Amino acid sequence: xxxxxxxxxxxxxIEEDIAKGIHGGRVHTRFPPEPNxxxxxxxxxxxxxxxxxxxxxxxxxxxxxxxxxxxxxxxEYVDSIKxxxxxxxxxxxEEHYASDYFEQLxxxxxxxxxxxxxxxxxxxPEEIAAMKGTPTxxxxxxxxxxxxVEENLQLFENMRNGMYKDGERVLRAKIDMAAPNMHLRDPxxxxxxxxxxxxxxxxxxxxxxxxxxxxxxxxxEHITHSICxxxxxxxxxxxxxxxxxxxxxxxHQYEFARLSLNYTVTSKRKLKQLxxxxxxxxxxxxxxxxxxxxxxxxxxxxxxxxxxxxVGVQKRDNIIEVGLLEYFIREELNRTANRVMAVLDPVRxxxxxxxxxxxxxxxxxxxxxxxSAGHRTVPFSNTLYIEREDFMENPPKKFFRLAPGQMVRLKxxxxxxxxxxxxxxxxxxxTIYCSYLPxxxxxxxxxxxxxKGTIHWVSAAHAATAEVRLYDRLFxxxxxxxxxxxxxxxxxxxxxxxxxxxYIEPALASAKTGDRFQFLRKGYFCVDPDxxxxxxxxxxxxxxxxxxxxxxxxxxxAKA
RNA sequence: UGCCCGAUAGUAUAAUGGUAGUACGACAGAUUUUGGUUCUGUUUGUCUAGGUUCGAAUCCUGGUCGGGCAACCA
Numbered sequence: 001x002x003x004x005x006x007x008x009x010x011x012x013x014i015e016e017d018i019a020k021g022i023h024g025g026r027v028h029t030r031f032p033p034e035p036n037x038x039x040x041x042x043x044x045x046x047x048x049x050x051x052x053x054x055x056x057x058x059x060x061x062x063x064x065x066x067x068x069x070x071x072x073x074x075x076e077y078v079d080s081i082k083x084x085x086x087x088x089x090x091x092x093x094e095e096h097y098a099s100d101y102f103e104q105l106x107x108x109x110x111x112x113x114x115x116x117x118x119x120x121x122x123x124x125p126e127e128i129a130a131m132k133g134t135p136t137x138x139x140x141x142x143x144x145x146x147x148x149v150e151e152n153l154q155l156f157e158n159m160r161n162g163m164y165k166d167g168e169r170v171l172r173a174k175i176d177m178a179a180p181n182m183h184l185r186d187p188x189x190x191x192x193x194x195x196x197x198x199x200x201x202x203x204x205x206x207x208x209x210x211x212x213x214x215x216x217x218x219x220x221e222h223i224t225h226s227i228c229x230x231x232x233x234x235x236x237x238x239x240x241x242x243x244x245x246x247x248x249x250x251x252h253q254y255e256f257a258r259l260s261l262n263y264t265v266t267s268k269r270k271l272k273q274l275x276x277x278x279x280x281x282x283x284x285x286x287x288x289x290x291x292x293x294x295x296x297x298x299x300x301x302x303x304x305x306x307x308x309x310x311v312g313v314q315k316r317d318n319i320i321e322v323g324l325l326e327y328f329i330r331e332e333l334n335r336t337a338n339r340v341m342a343v344l345d346p347v348r349x350x351x352x353x354x355x356x357x358x359x360x361x362x363x364x365x366x367x368x369x370x371x372s373a374g375h376r377t378v379p380f381s382n383t384l385y386i387e388r389e390d391f392m393e394n395p396p397k398k399f400f401r402l403a404p405g406q407m408v409r410l411k412x413x414x415x416x417x418x419x420x421x422x423x424x425x426x427x428x429x430x431t432i433y434c435s436y437l438p439x440x441x442x443x444x445x446x447x448x449x450x451x452k453g454t455i456h457w458v459s460a461a462h463a464a465t466a467e468v469r470l471y472d473r474l475f476x477x478x479x480x481x482x483x484x485x486x487x488x489x490x491x492x493x494x495x496x497x498x499x500x501x502x503y504i505e506p507a508l509a510s511a512k513t514g515d516r517f518q519f520l521r522k523g524y525f526c527v528d529p530d531x532x533x534x535x536x537x538x539x540x541x542x543x544x545x546x547x548x549x550x551x552x553x554x555x556x557x558a559k560a
Numbered sequence: 561u562g563c564c565c566g567a568u569a570g571u572a573u574a575a576u577g578g579u580a581g582u583a584c585g586a587c588a589g590a591u592u593u594u595g596g597u598u599c600u601g602u603u604u605g606u607c608u609a610g611g612u613u614c615g616a617a618u619c620c621u622g623g624u625c626g627g628g629c630a631a632c633c634a
Contacts, residue, residue, distance in 0.1 A: 006574055034634050069633060125632055132630055136562045139630085170632060180563040182630050191632035210634050234564060234629050255565085262571085268634095310583070312573050314566090317627055321571050324584055334597060369597070400595070409593055442593065454593045521594045548595040 008313045010049070010254060014057055014225060023224045027059030030223050031085070031092070032214065034066045035077035035198070037268035038283040038290045039084045041304070041325070045259040048308040050227055051090040062221055063092035067099045068213045070197035078198070080283070084291040089301045094221070098213045099199045101220055105208045106160065108216055108246050109171060109189055113152045117245055118189060119145055120155035121172050128170070131177070132185055138178035139185045145174060159192055162205045166192050173212075175241065183238045187211055215239040218251035226251050229258040230315065259311060260319045263473040264289045265481050279491060280474075286528075286539050287474045287495050297471065298516055298526030298541030303329040319479060326542045333516060333524045333541070338366040338373055341411065341456040342504040342519040342538075344468055346385035348460065349432045351416060354382040359459075363443065364412040376507050379462040380413050385503045387521075390455045391432055393421065396555060400453035402432065408453040411520060415440035415451055456520040463503040466536035469528065470497040504536070511536060518544075 007015065018025045029050040033039065039047075054061040063085065067073045085092070098105075112118040121128065121144045133139030147155075156171055158164065171190040179185055189212040194205045215238075218226045226239075233255050243250055260266055265274075266289055274280045274288070283290050286297035294304065307328045311320050341364075360380045367373035386402070395403040402408050407417045416434040424430050440447035472495050477483055480490040508517070515527045523543040530537045 006576090008573095012576090032634090036634085066634065072633075128632080129630075134562085134630055137630095138562090167632060182563080185630085188632055193632080207632090209632075214634085230565070231628060232634090236564095257566090310572080314573075316566050318572065321584075324572075327584060330596090339594075339596095368592095368594085398595090411593065413593095415593095445593085451593085453595080456594075518594085518596085521596070544594075544596050546595070551595080 009315070010053060010225070010227065010256065010313060011056070013254060014053065017224070018057065023222075026224055027054055027057040028062070028222060028224045029054045029059065029227060030062040030064050030218065030221065032064045032066045032217075032228075033081050034069070034072075035074060035081060036069070036072040037077060037272055038080050038292055040266050040268075040271065040288075040290045041261060041294065042259045042266040042289075043084075044088060044291060044304050045308045045311065045313075046227070046229070047085060047088055047090060048305055049256070049313060051092075052309075053225070053227070059224075060093035061090070062094045062096055062223070064096040064098065064217060064221070066210070066214065066217075067097055067197070067199065068208050068210060070193060070195040070207060073198050075198050080292060084295075087295060087301055088291065089305065096217070096221060097199055098208075098217050099197060101213070101217055102200060102204055102208070104220060105213060105216055106206075108242075108248075109156065109208075109212070110153065112173065112189075112242075112245060113156060113171075114149055115245065116149060117174050118171055119147050119152050119174055120159065121145070121170050121186075122168070125167060128188075132182065133177070135182060141177050142172070142186070145186070156190075159190065159206050160204075162194070164192055166194055168192060171206075173238075173242070175238075181234055181237055183211070183234050184241070187238060211235060211238050212242065215242050215251060215253070216246070216248065218253075219243055219246075219249040222249050223251045226253045228253060228255055230255050230317070255315065256313045257315055257317055259308075260317075260479075261289060261322050261325065262319050262478040263322055263475050263480075265475070265487060267481060270481065270487060273488070274474075277488070279488065286469070287471050296526075296528065297539050298333075298524060299325075299329050300332055303332045306332075322473065329542055330524070330545070333518065335369050336367075337516045337518045337524055339364075339368070339518045339520050340505055340508050341378065341458055342466070342468070342502055342508070342522065342525075343385045343387055343456070343458050343463075344470075344499050344502045344519075344522060345388045346503050347388045347391060347429055347432060349384045349386050349416075349434060349457070351382045351384070351434050351436045352419065353435045356382050358382070359462075360413075362412045378412055378505055378507070379459045380410075381459045381461055383460040384410070384457040385460055385463065386432070386455055386457045388429075391418070391421075391429065393429070396552075398551065400451075401455055402434075402453075407449070407451045408455050409440070409442075409451050411454050411456050412442050413457070414438070414442075415445075415447060415449060456522075458503045458505050460503075462506050464506055464509040464536070465501050466504050466508070466538055468499040468502040468525070468538045468540065470499065470540045471495060472497075502538075509536070516541070 031050045051061045131140045170188050172186045175184045177185050190206045284292035284296045361377040364378045391402040414436040416436045420433045422431040437447045474495045475490045476492045477490045480487045511527050513527050524541040525538040528537040528539045
């Protein structure tokens with residue numbers, strides 16, 4: 001008995017098309033990135049959509065690189081894009097490049113010239129812009145608009161043969177300079193760029209514009225449903241016009257609202273700036289919303305897919321709360337990540353009535369959500385490190401952790417009671433002295449005492465160390481792209497906090513790059529590729545939900 | 561002020577002429593050897609004015625608000 005899930009608008013369109021027998025019920029989509037940057041979480045939505053739709057309706061999805069602008073594109077990006085799509089869990093049917101179609105597109109252009117539907121314009125970029133008109137005023141026809149077919153054919157061939165400099169001439173479609181839709185005012189089809197292309201090398205010096213490449217590429221591949229984002233809606237009449245005039249396979253374009261996340265930016269231009277300005281350490285800096293960064297941070301493909309599924313697909317602009325993404329990774333890691341203990345901000349704790357030469361190997365369950373995860377042993381001794389924030393000299397009412405005279409349980413171990421503290425000259429606590437209840441050992445507690453709080457710890461003599469990188473949101477404001485001034489002025493200065501010497505339980509010393517753990521009470525962490533044999537580096541993927549922190553900050557606000 | 565797109569709780573998303581529901585969040589409580597998890601409960605919504613209809617979030621009209629469009633970018 002499966003739950004009835006309603007169809008999104010694209011699924012409705014596809015089901016109607018299948019019912020009507022359009023294209024024989026065939027569904028073929030494509031994912032068309034431009035190789036000029038790394039994929040981000042917004043692309044994940046598009047990938048899940050295009051591949052997901054095809055899968056649902058027994059269709060296929062092509063990967064096609066929209067590489068019509070040699071200036072900005074690079075194979076580095078091609079490789080990262082392919083890796084990211086596969087990491088997300090999808091495999092394309094065919095791999096194509098718009099540049100593979102350059103010859104065919106050239107022939108299409110020639111065909112339009114022959115039909116009297118395209119012409120070579122000698123105007124300068126400035127003149128062309130001036131003749132475009134404005135949204136409220138019609139444009140003016142170019143003086144070159146009425147050239148003969150023969151002349152256009154010759155000039156276009158000359159363009160191809162490199163007889164002109166960059167910007168000297170363009171090929172334009174002859175449509176309507178008074179069209180209310182600006183994109184129909186004789187749009188450019190080809191421009192001259194004497195530039196090296198990452199795939200075609202120096203073979204071409206004219207390159208098709210997006211509008212003259214995308215729809216035709218879809219058509220060549222017999223794409224049935226060409227799905228793109230909302231900003232291309234006004235391009236659709238042009239998309240249809242070229243296909244109609246060329247009399248080629250009628251692909252159709254459908255548009256959905258792109259995904260935006262709050263407290264971040266998802267504009268390739270802005271992301272690139274963060275990288276080139278050194279604000280982050282690279283495209284895969286774990287604070288970035290790129291897929292490579294999310295991967296490095298510890299996000300799983302399944303959590304991102306679940307997120308994309310959940311946010312749905314619609315035509316209204318939206319900004320999703322990052323909290324939703326965090327929910328999905330917590331949800332998965334809670335089920336799958338082994339628990340371990342790590343102390344990030346240590347303070348020494350000595351159990352005065354525990355023999356100094358004694359070491360116990362305590363049993364610790366790896367994952368309370370998964371019995372099959374088994375157990376490990378954790379060494380216990382009289383000198384431990386605990387989290388500095390787990391002790392307060394003058395605790396507020398509902399503070400269930402350590403305080404003078406107050407008792408807590410050490411996870412997997414004993415109940416202890418704080419007897420005294422030792423401070424340095426500046427008043428900082430250096431050591432907390434406690435006594436333990438020998439009969440309160442975990443698993444065989446005969447003390448009859450129950451305590452409200454349980455804290456994590458590591459044995460000082462047995463602890464290993466690691467660098468731990470704590471991340472917070474990259475921006476201080478919800479929609480940095482829409483704020484006044486430079487978006488970079490809204491960077492959160494505390495987005496990265498490095499703990500260079502965290503104490504971790506010895507079992508963790510053998511962790512490998514990519515391994516994920518829950519640091520008990522602290523969050524989910526993942527071993528970073530910067531890890532070397534001598535030095536472990538962890539990234540905090542996401543914190544645990546922390547109702548105490550919320551409670552405490554409420555108290556702060558009340559005081560203020 | 562030309563053309564196009566859109567408007568349902570804080571956020572996102574359903575209801576396709578017939579009881580406005582779900583998820584995340586927030587709030588309250590229970591459980592808990594993680595202030596985690598889990599469970600229970602609560603709160604908050606159809607942009608507006610008309611019209612059609614027995615009945616409108618849904619259809620029609622006007623308005624309001626938001627977004628997009630005038631790159632030899634995609």
